[in-house]
Amino acid sequence: MTERTPVLTSRLPTVGTTIFSVMSALAAKHGAVNLGQGFPDFDCDSALVDAVHQAMRAGHNQYPPMPGVPALRQAVATKIEAASARRYCPDNEITITAGATQAILTAILAIVHPGDEVIVLDPCYDSYVPNIALAGGKAVRVPLTPGSFRPDFTKIAAAIGPRTRALIINSPHNPSASVWSEADMLALQELLAPTDVLLISDEVYEHMVYDGALHQSAARFAGLAARAFIVSSFGKTFHVTGWKVGTVAAPAPLTAEFRKVHQFNVFTVNTPMQHGLAAYLQDPTPWQQLPAFYQAKRDLFRQGLEGSRLKLLPSSGSYFQCVDISAVSDLSEADFCQWLTREIGVAAIPLSAFYGDGFDQRVVRFCYAKKDETLRAALARLRRL
Numbered sequence: 472m473t474e475r476t477p478v479l480t481s482r483l484p485t486v487g488t489t490i491f492s493v494m495s496a497l498a499a500k501h502g503a504v505n506l507g508q509g510f511p512d513f514d515c516d517s518a519l520v521d522a523v524h525q526a527m528r529a530g531h532n533q534y535p536p537m538p539g540v541p542a543l544r545q546a547v548a549t550k551i552e553a554a555s556a557r558r559y560c561p562d563n564e565i566t567i568t569a570g571a572t573q574a575i576l577t578a579i580l581a582i583v584h585p586g587d588e589v590i591v592l593d594p595c596y597d598s599y600v601p602n603i604a605l606a607g608g609k610a611v612r613v614p615l616t617p618g619s620f621r622p623d624f625t626k627i628a629a630a631i632g633p634r635t636r637a638l639i640i641n642s643p644h645n646p647s648a649s650v651w652s653e654a655d656m657l658a659l660q661e662l663l664a665p666t667d668v669l670l671i672s673d674e675v676y677e678h679m680v681y682d683g684a685l686h687q688s689a690a691r692f693a694g695l696a697a698r699a700f701i702v703s704s705f706g707k708t709f710h711v712t713g714w715k716v717g718t719v720a721a722p723a724p725l726t727a728e729f730r731k732v733h734q735f736n737v738f739t740v741n742t743p744m745q746h747g748l749a750a751y752l753q754d755p756t757p758w759q760q761l762p763a764f765y766q767a768k769r770d771l772f773r774q775g776l777e778g779s780r781l782k783l784l785p786s787s788g789s790y791f792q793c794v795d796i797s798a799v800s801d802l803s804e805a806d807f808c809q810w811l812t813r814e815i816g817v818a819a820i821p822l823s824a825f826y827g828d829g830f831d832q833r834v835v836r837f838c839y840a841k842k843d844e845t846l847r848a849a850l851a852r853l854r855r856l
């Protein structure tokens with residue numbers, strides 16, 4: 472008998488190892504401070520771990536209800552209402568997901584039919600375009616304005632056609648750290664009003680908006696909320712990226728279709744984490760304090776770079792800081808990141824990795840969701856530039 476593994480025709484032929492894995496491996500190899508991949512190097516609140524432990528001890532270890540533990544959906548509805556003044560019904564408008572990643576894939580699979588178009592704004596998070604391809608859809612890439620990363624509504628309007636099923640937006644934005652203003656959201660609302668285009672609003676950095684600004688959730692705009700899947704992530708909000716628990720809030724008819732896919736995609740999300748999060752959310756202080764917590768890290772990192780030849784771009788939201796490298800090096804963004812990791816000992820991510828066409832504007836991204844001592848160690852090295 473011969474053993475033969477059949478050769479596959481790839482569903483995602485252009486997808487390889489992500490830049491995040493490549494840079495993390497390189498950082499480990501060279502003992503570099505890893506400001507590449509976007510995750511905290513500090514631990515979460517021990518009260519949250521205790522709450523999960525308690526849930527496990529209390530026997531919450533079997534399948535929960537398919538859309539999520541009711542107490543958590545209730546707590547999420549309360550939190551959204553506090554932050555955005557919109558009441559979503561926990562029974563039929565909020566679903567607990569295995570992180571934002573599953574939320575976005577499931578939303579896309581629920582709404583995109585083969586041949587449909589979905590508009591994404593470049594640079595964008597790396598899962599969107601492969602997700603659209605898996606649904607048999609076509610990603611239509613519209614660039615954000617280079618430099619400012621502002622949405623260009625003329626370009627977005629021009630991209631909308633008869634096959635456009637949805638638009639994906641992301642504010643606060645990974646990788647650029649820009650945030651959409653109220654005027655931006657109002658302009659989008661007006662643009663989409665005469666259309667049947669759905670909105671996927673990736674708001675995983677919702678609590679990382681700085682300098683007193685308000686996060687402009689799609690939930691705050693009736694015309695957007697009526698057509699939106701609003702995606703959030705406890706991984707980002709509570710420093711537990713490895714737990715992979717997120718949420719989707721959407722009007723009942725959209726949630727009904729979402730749950731049809733969710734049911735056969737993951738069915739349920741791990742039970743003790745949901746109970747632990749539900750208990751922890753009874754106190755709003757942790758998420759209310761998050762902007763001040765991350766703003767202090769942003770300021771520490773920016774002040775530390777002020778004397779260097781790296782030109783700081785604004786960091787209005789998220790936990791990323793982009794810098795222009797053109798005064799320091801002639802290398803491409805990708806080559807610069809490799810060089811920086813090897814020779815200076817700090818890992819960063821090239822912005823070109825977030826573009827469909829590899830557009831290189833001489834800008835790289837650092838993540839400042841790190842202990843102050845990690846940031847200081849990186850700054851001591853970066854100041855050599």
Ligand SMILES: Cc1ncc(COP(=O)(O)O)c(C=O)c1O
Pocket residue numbers: 509569570571572573596641645673675703704705706707712715716717
């Ligand atoms: C913009 C954006 N969306 C979604 C995700 C995924 O979130 P989760 O870890 O909850 O799946 C990330 C994580 O880096 C992100 O930056």
